[in-house]
Amino acid sequence: MKTKTIRDLVPTDVPDILEMYREAFRGYPWFEQLSPETVKERWTSNSLQPDFRCIVVSLDDKQVAGAAWWNSMDQDLLRQERGEELATFATENFPGWPLIWEREVMVFPAFQGKG
Numbered sequence: 285m286k287t288k289t290i291r292d293l294v295p296t297d298v299p300d301i302l303e304m305y306r307e308a309f310r311g312y313p314w315f316e317q318l319s320p321e322t323v324k325e326r327w328t329s330n331s332l333q334p335d336f337r338c339i340v341v342s343l344d345d346k347q348v349a350g351a352a353w354w355n356s357m358d359q360d361l362l363r364q365e366r367g368e369e370l371a372t373f374a375t376e377n378f379p380g381w382p383l384i385w386e387r388e389v390m391v392f393p394a395f396q397g398k399g
Contacts (some may be wrong), residue, residue: 286343293338293351300348301340302327308390330387333357341391350391357383 293301306323309316318326330336330353338353362383363371374383 289342301351304392349395352389354386357385
């Protein structure tokens with residue numbers, strides 16, 4: 285049985301994450317046929333955000349099975365990315381709270397539904 289580990293991203297994980305991203309968006313509900321260039325652009329855009337963090341689930345500390353990434357943001361960045369309505373909602377309902385934007389949570393399709 286393979287050992288599952290949750291750990292911080294290391295640079296050697298990025299090729300697996302890019303492939304997982306491409307596979308994940310190929311299926312339901314997006315059905316997008318993303319080019320490697322588009323996937324890399326999306327990853328780069330996310331990974332360069334302020335306070336970017338990523339964790340991975342690896343099997344036997346080698347094969348990446350899943351990942352999640354997020355970053356903190358301020359009201360201005362939230363407004364730029366998602367518009368005035370969401371920024372106003374966050375400000376009014378959670379004043380003074382730090383904002384965390386969960387960018388992606390994904391699992392390689394081969395590992396989905398396995399617990």
